[in-house]
Amino acid sequence: xAVVSQHPSWVICKSGTSVKIECRSLDxxxxxxxxxxxxxxxxxxxxxxxxxxxxxxYEQGVEKDxxxxxxxxxxxxxxxVTSAHPEDSSFYICSATKGGLAGYxxxxxxxxxxLTVL
Amino acid sequence: AQKITQTQPGMFxxxxxxxxxxxxxxxxxxxxxxxxxxxxxxxxMIFLIYQGSYDQQNATEGRYSLNFQKxxxxxxxxxxxxxxxxxxxxxxxxxxxxxxxLIFGTGTRLQVFP
Numbered sequence: 001x002a003v004v005s006q007h008p009s010w011v012i013c014k015s016g017t018s019v020k021i022e023c024r025s026l027d028x029x030x031x032x033x034x035x036x037x038x039x040x041x042x043x044x045x046x047x048x049x050x051x052x053x054x055x056x057x058y059e060q061g062v063e064k065d066x067x068x069x070x071x072x073x074x075x076x077x078x079x080x081v082t083s084a085h086p087e088d089s090s091f092y093i094c095s096a097t098k099g100g101l102a103g104y105x106x107x108x109x110x111x112x113x114x115l116t117v118l
Numbered sequence: 119a120q121k122i123t124q125t126q127p128g129m130f131x132x133x134x135x136x137x138x139x140x141x142x143x144x145x146x147x148x149x150x151x152x153x154x155x156x157x158x159x160x161x162x163m164i165f166l167i168y169q170g171s172y173d174q175q176n177a178t179e180g181r182y183s184l185n186f187q188k189x190x191x192x193x194x195x196x197x198x199x200x201x202x203x204x205x206x207x208x209x210x211x212x213x214x215x216x217x218x219x220l221i222f223g224t225g226t227r228l229q230v231f232p
Contacts, residue, residue, distance in 0.1 A: 044163075095163070
């Protein structure tokens with residue numbers, strides 16, 4: 001199989017603090033990882049694409065200094081929400097692909113992290 | 119610009135009946151992929167089925183089938199013999215050629231009742 005984990009599964013923090021979310025591919029090497037954000041009862045919105053060893057590519061409207069992404073290895077990407085505010089409260093989901101652009105590369109999703117900023 | 123449209127915010131179906139969840143898409147790319155995902159209340163995204171734009175036959179995976187009508191740009195998901203465990207949000211998504219990025223629709227909440 002292809003398992004992706006996220007840690008923590010939920011986090012509550014005070015406004016102004018930073019929160020780090022980890023995304024790991026447990027049984028495969030992920031050349032590319034994606035970070036999504038999902039507000040309640042809404043769809044997934046792609047925030048950024050993360051490739052190992054290079055800077056993340058952010059989608060339009062996503063503040064790269066606010067949402068720091070580090071893809072340290074082929075099995076780990078981290079998303080840090082800096083100086084979190086209540087409006088950053090959301091469900092953050094990562095996904096990973098095994099590689100290659102040709103054909104169909106399934107995205108394997110993590111279980112998500114629910115962030116609540118007080 | 120690419121876009122996925124799911125016009126049904128919610129659907130109800132009785133157990134053991136079939137249900138169709140609608141999805142239309144807009145793209146100018148000749149090559150693309152279409153996906154359906156299930157998201158139960160726990161939040162994880164579960165891959166259901168995939169259809170490539172050049173696939174000649176409609177995709178099927180167990181009780182799931184995709185009614186792909188390329189000329190109409192629609193990729194409806196058909197769930198046969200609905201089960202109570204099918205109650206969840208269902209998202210249609212599209213992948214551009216030469217990229218792994220997914221664009222998601224707004225989702226349809228399916229409720230299966232006994």
